[in-house]
Each structure stands twice: as structure tokens, then as C-alpha cells.
Amino acid sequence: MKKLKPDKQGYYGEFGGAFVPEMLYPNLYELQEQYESILQNSSFQEEFKSLLRDYAGRPTPLFFSKNLSKHFNAQIYLKREDLNHTGAHKINNAIGQVLLAKRLNKKRIIAETGAGQHGVATATACALLNLDCTIFMGEVDIDRQKPNVERMRILGAKVVAATSGSKTLKDATNEAIREWINNPVDTHYVIGSVVGPHPYPDMVAQFQSVISQEIKQQLKEKTGNGHPDYIIACMGGGSNAIGAFYHFIDNGKTKLIAVEAGGEGVYSGKTAATIALGKKGIIHGSKTYLIQTEDGQIVEPHSISAGLDYPGIGPVHSYLHDTGKAQVVNVTDQEALDAAFHLSKLDGIIPALESAHALAYLHKMNLKERDVIVINLSGRGDKDMLTYQKFV
Amino acid sequence: MNRIESLFKKKQNGILSIYFTAGFPQLNDTLSVIRNLEESGVDMLEIGFPFSDPLADGPVIQHSSFKAIENGMTLTLLFEQLKDARQHTQMPLVLMGYMNPVLQYGEKNFIKKCKEVGIDGVILPDMPLDYFERELNSVFLENDILNIMLITPETSEKRIKYIDQLSKGFVYMVSSNSITGGKNNMDLQTNYFSRINNMRLKNPTLTGFGIRDHQTYKTACQYSNGAIIGTAFIQHIAEHGVEKNSIQSFIKKLRK
Numbered sequence: 210m211k212k213l214k215p216d217k218q219g220y221y222g223e224f225g226g227a228f229v230p231e232m233l234y235p236n237l238y239e240l241q242e243q244y245e246s247i248l249q250n251s252s253f254q255e256e257f258k259s260l261l262r263d264y265a266g267r268p269t270p271l272f273f274s275k276n277l278s279k280h281f282n283a284q285i286y287l288k289r290e291d292l293n294h295t296g297a298h299k300i301n302n303a304i305g306q307v308l309l310a311k312r313l314n315k316k317r318i319i320a321e322t323g324a325g326q327h328g329v330a331t332a333t334a335c336a337l338l339n340l341d342c343t344i345f346m347g348e349v350d351i352d353r354q355k356p357n358v359e360r361m362r363i364l365g366a367k368v369v370a371a372t373s374g375s376k377t378l379k380d381a382t383n384e385a386i387r388e389w390i391n392n393p394v395d396t397h398y399v400i401g402s403v404v405g406p407h408p409y410p411d412m413v414a415q416f417q418s419v420i421s422q423e424i425k426q427q428l429k430e431k432t433g434n435g436h437p438d439y440i441i442a443c444m445g446g447g448s449n450a451i452g453a454f455y456h457f458i459d460n461g462k463t464k465l466i467a468v469e470a471g472g473e474g475v476y477s478g479k480t481a482a483t484i485a486l487g488k489k490g491i492i493h494g495s496k497t498y499l500i501q502t503e504d505g506q507i508v509e510p511h512s513i514s515a516g517l518d519y520p521g522i523g524p525v526h527s528y529l530h531d532t533g534k535a536q537v538v539n540v541t542d543q544e545a546l547d548a549a550f551h552l553s554k555l556d557g558i559i560p561a562l563e564s565a566h567a568l569a570y571l572h573k574m575n576l577k578e579r580d581v582i583v584i585n586l587s588g589r590g591d592k593d594m595l596t597y598q599k600f601v
Numbered sequence: 602m603n604r605i606e607s608l609f610k611k612k613q614n615g616i617l618s619i620y621f622t623a624g625f626p627q628l629n630d631t632l633s634v635i636r637n638l639e640e641s642g643v644d645m646l647e648i649g650f651p652f653s654d655p656l657a658d659g660p661v662i663q664h665s666s667f668k669a670i671e672n673g674m675t676l677t678l679l680f681e682q683l684k685d686a687r688q689h690t691q692m693p694l695v696l697m698g699y700m701n702p703v704l705q706y707g708e709k710n711f712i713k714k715c716k717e718v719g720i721d722g723v724i725l726p727d728m729p730l731d732y733f734e735r736e737l738n739s740v741f742l743e744n745d746i747l748n749i750m751l752i753t754p755e756t757s758e759k760r761i762k763y764i765d766q767l768s769k770g771f772v773y774m775v776s777s778n779s780i781t782g783g784k785n786n787m788d789l790q791t792n793y794f795s796r797i798n799n800m801r802l803k804n805p806t807l808t809g810f811g812i813r814d815h816q817t818y819k820t821a822c823q824y825s826n827g828a829i830i831g832t833a834f835i836q837h838i839a840e841h842g843v844e845k846n847s848i849q850s851f852i853k854k855l856r857k
């Protein structure tokens with residue numbers, strides 16, 4: 210099977226590229242020229258894999274949920290990314306990029322964060338590998354993900370509030386990019402999803418692809434067949450989704466389903482369902498679908514889940530959607546909450562609100578008893594306690 | 602001949618170009634700002650069309666952009682406001698903004714419309730060079746609209762030469778690696794300025810980003826053909842409005 214790669218300019222079909230001001234060109238050029246050879250380097254791979262294993266706790270289990278399987282009358286597996294160190298898949302990419310930054314001789318790391326999971330993961334990797342770390346986080350998210358803010362501070366990172374626009378993930382990303390423009394030489398920007406200018410989408414996808422690599426192997430061990438009928442993942446920017454899809458794209462069998470945040474409903478004006486409403490445009494340096502006005506102003510999204518509260522998706526997902534290689538659906542805030550409580554009671558796992566979106570889609574499927582479904586449980590719910598408390 | 606090229610033919614030193622955001626402070630201020638700046642002796646104007654997520658801009662221009670969007674400014678409306686501008690002014694006019702609004706308007710329509718209302722050049726900071734060459738250069742040429750490109754202290758010599766080759770009108774020399782509105786010390790950048798000077802580019806240069814008073818304007822003029830001022834002017838009209846007297850005294854203080 211051929212791996213999904215963008216072309217030399219970073220395009221997946223018509224999506225991707227690097228639409229950035231000239232001030233960022235030298236930084237991106239350096240990355241574009243070097244990321245592939247660094248990632249393929251065997252000592253890098255060794256270091257990356259050993260940290261994923263001994264530090265992050267990989268491979269994460271593939272758990273056959275008898276209770277969910279019985280409830281939905283199908284064969285349902287949970288890929289337990291929630292059991293990673295720091296509680297989500299984000300650590301895979303954070304360790305990879307911080308190692309890469311070291312090899313580029315960078316002294317300082319900046320990152321944006323929505324739910325705080327990517328911020329915590331980056332702060333963690335920086336503590337471990339001894340790099341200075343600054344995290345940009347929207348003011349609104351600082352309020353709704355307090356525990357993660359404290360974690361980042363304890364880990365030694367500086368947390369800077371993004372106060373522009375909707376004060377959520379999109380604005381934290383703007384602020385991080387501006388900070389990078391102002392500090393081009395010694396700083397590496399660790400983007401937290403498969404968004405942003407080339408080479409970020411491909412680089413982050415490669416770091417996250419370990420998820421589907423493990424699923425394939427684990428499923429084969431458990432069932433004799435490494436290819437499930439469905440993979441379901443939630444989608445903010447799309448990093449856990451592409452990680453879970455990567456080794457199953459175009460395999461002729463597995464249906465790939467990305468679940469976006471419908472918010473209060475796709476037509477409520479309070480949503481983050483990019484594919485349902487989006488038009489092609491440019492966000493954070495990448496051509497992709499995004500939610501915008503007719504005049505090309507980016508619309509402030511809404512989701513109960515901070516990690517999905519983003520008006521775009523990674524260019525690779527626009528491509529997968531347009532070519533029919535993946536299906537993009539959405540569920541509402543309420544459906545996600547219900548699914549989170551359902552899994553907590555049924556299996557004793559409190560999922561992150563983001564991951565609950567993937568679970569919620571189970572309720573909307575017509576499943577057959579022999580269907581094998583893997584849900585990518587991207588993170589755990591500790592960070593969402595304040596929200597969950599309001600709704601129990 | 603394109604008005605930008607004529608300007609540089611006529612005048613090589615001390616050129617002053619002012620950036621302002623269309624639709625700010627009030628939706629319909631565009632034409633009076635243009636008129637009052639022309640009467641203050643400014644040489645060229647950069648009219649910004651607002652974008653919700655201006656990546657290369659500091660808080661002042663961010664704020665003027667949000668305000669302009671809130672006021673109802675759109676590209677369509679801006680072209681409508683500009684349709685009679687050429688009856689009032691023969692100054693070179695440049696449109697500046699980000700790619701996404703242009704994509705939604707239609708890139709080719711945008712260039713044609715620029716031509717139609719008498720715009721001379723365009724600055725789209727987030728349009729990649731290779732994309733311009735591949736997709737749009739010919740449309741720019743057909744309509745005699747100049748694509749103004751940026752260089753920074755970190756731009757390699759090879760790339761500067763390439764940008765100079767592709768450019769017409771002038772090259773926009775960003776004073777330091779920063780977003781707009783920085784309070785950088787221009788004197789620290791003189792190595793970079795003289796390095797560019799010594800490259801003997803085929804195009805003239807204007808220096809922008811961080812030019813905010815007489816001192817920084819003078820430094821810019823010493824090393825290039827003139828200066829571009831944005832943040833400081835927007836701050837001025839945010840505080841003092843767009844009256845002719847107030848704009849005139851702002852420009853006078855700069856030039857002295």
C-alpha cells in the first residue's frame with residue numbers, strides 16, 4: 210500500500226501548500242528541506258520509538274469492549290490513546306517535534322493549545338528534553354480547561370492568554386504564529402494538529418501514524434485480520450483521525466469516519482462542523498475547507514469541546530473527503546455528553562469530550578453483528594471534569 | 602505607465618506611503634482619508650481590506666481590521682467606494698490584504714476589478730511566491746497590476762534576487778523580523794539595510810514595519826527610497842479621527 214504523501218509543495222490534490230508571510234519563509238524552508246531526512250534518520254527513529262515506548266507508554270492497548278459490543282450488537286474495540294502519558298494522543302507528536310527541534314538546534318519551543326492536551330504534552334516533552342517552552346491558549350479555553358493550565362505551569366511552561374477574536378484555538382494559533390514571526394531563528398513552533406503550512410500536516414501525520422500501525426498489528430493478533438470494517442475518530446484539526454486512518458487508507462475495506470463537533474447543531478450558528486458548512490479557503494497557511502462568511506472572514510466556531518473548537522480541518526482531510534476516501538460526519542454537544550456518560554457507566558472509562566464525539570456516532574450507525582469497529586479513544590476526561598460536573 | 606513606476610521615475614528619495622484599513626474608524630471614511638492624505642503631500646497609499654485573522658499584524662492593525670469588519674467592510678463594498686476615486690486623485694493606490702478574502706472574491710475577478718477602479722498594485726503578504734508565478738503572474742501582467750513582494754532580514758540573498766527579478770514597481774523591505782507595529786530600534790538594522798543597498802536591486806525599495814516617527818522615517822529614507830507607515834497612522838486616526846487638519850499635522854511632524 211502506498212503511503213499518503215503531499216507533493217513537493219505540500220499539496221494533497223488542491224489542498225495544503227504554505228500560504229504564509231515572507232517573514233516565516235526561512236523557518237518553513239528550513240523545516241521543508243530537513244524534516245524528511247531527520248524523520249527517516251535511524252538514530253532519530255530509535256530515540257523517538259524508545260521514548261514512545263518507555264516514556265509515553267506505547268503501545269497503547271486495543272481494548273475489546275464487551276459491553277459496548279453487546280449494547281450495539283457489533284464487535285467494538287477501543288484504541289486506548291487515553292492511556293498515554295499526559296492523557297491523549299497529542300504526546301506522540303509533541304515528543305516527535307521536540308526531538309526534531311533539538312536536531313535543528315532550536316533553543317525554545319512555542320505551541321498553541323485548545324483543550325490544553327497539546328499544551329501539556331508539549332510542556333512535558335520540553336521538561337524532559339530541557340527546552341524553554343511557551344504555550345498560547347485562548348482566554349475562553351483557559352477558563353474551561355483549568356486543570357491543564359495548572360499542569361503546564363507545574364511542568365515549567367509559560368502560558369500566554371490569547372485575547373483576540375473568539376479567544377479559542379484559532380486565536381491561540383494566530384498568536385503562536387505571530388510569536389514565531391517575531392522569533393524566527395532560535396524558536397521552533399510545535400503545531401498540535403495536521404494543520405498549518407507545509408510541512409506540518411505531513412510531519413504531524415507521520416508522528417501520529419503510530420496509532421494505526423499499532424491498531425493493525427493488535428487487531429491481527431486478536432482476530433486474525435488486521436483490517437477493521439470501520440475506524441471512527443473525532444476531528445478537530447484531524448491529528449488523531451489521520452493517525453488512526455493512516456495505514457488503512459485505500460485498503461479496499463476499512464471505512465474511515467471522522468466525527469466533527471456539530472456544537473448546538475449545524476445550522477444553529479454555534480458549530481464547528483467544517484465539512485458540513487465550510488468552503489475552500491486559507492486558514493493558518495493552508496488551503497482547506499473552513500467555516501467562513503461569503504466575504505472570506507473566518508467564522509468563530511463553537512463546540513463544548515475545546516479541542517474540536519476550530520473552524521478548519523487539516524488539508525489532508527479535505528482531500529480525503531473530496532476523494533471519498535473518508536467520510537466526515539458530525540454530532541452535537543449533547544450527543545457527545547450523553548456518549549461520555551454512557552461509556553463511563555458502561556465500561557468505567559471517562560473519555561475526553563473530544564473522543565466522546567467519536568463514541569456518539571455509534572448511535573447513528575446501522576451496524577451488523579460481524580462488523581468490526583475501532584473507535585480511537587483519543588484522550589481521557591480528567592481535563593473535562595468541570596464541564597461534566599455541570600451536566601451529570 | 603503604471604502610476605507606481607511613474608512615481609519612482611519622478612522621485613527617488615523620501616517617498617512616503619501610508620497604510621490604512623478601509624472601513625476604519627467609520628465604514629465610509631475611505632474617500633476622505635484618501636483625499637486628506639493626498640492634500641497632506643503623501644506620495645502613495647496602501648488601502649487595507651480587512652481580514653479576521655491577520656497573521657502578520659500586531660494589535661493595532663488587528664483591532665482596526667476587526668472594527669472595519671464589524672462596520673460592514675467587504676471587498677465588494679470597498680471596490681464600490683473606490684469606483685470614483687480616480688476622479689479625485691492620481692496618487693498610486695495599492696490594495697493590501699490577505700489571500701482568503703481574495704480567494705472568495707475570485708482571484709482573477711479581484712485583479713480585473715483592481716484594474717477597473719484604477720488600483721496600481723497589490724500586496725498579499727500570505728501569497729507564496731511560487732503560487733504567484735504559477736497561478737497569477739500572467740493575470741497581473743495582463744491588467745498592469747503590480748504584485749509588491751516583501752523581503753526581511755532573514756531572506757536569503759538568492760531569494761532576494763529572485764524576488765527582485767519577479768517584482769515591478771518596488772520591493773517592500775520589512776525593517777525587522779516582526780509583525781506590524783513593533784517598536785524595534787531601526788539603528789540596529791542598518792547592517793541589513795546596507796546589505797540590501799549594496800545588492801543594487803533593479804527595483805527601488807521602500808522600508809516598512811516599525812516606522813513611526815520622524816527619526817525612524819529618516820533612517821528608512823537614508824537606506825531606501827522611502828518609508829511605509831501603517832500602525833502609527835492608524836493609531837493617530839483612532840485617537841484623533843480623520844479630519845484634514847489632524848492628518849496634515851501628523852504627516853508634517855513625520856517629514857518635518
Ligand SMILES: Cc1ncc(COP(=O)(O)O)c(C=O)c1O
Nearest residue numbers: 326402445446447448449516588
Ligand atoms: C483528547 C483529544 N482528542 C482530539 C483532539 C482534537 O485534535 P485532533 O483533531 O488534531 O486530533 C484534541 C485536541 O485538543 C484532544 O485533546
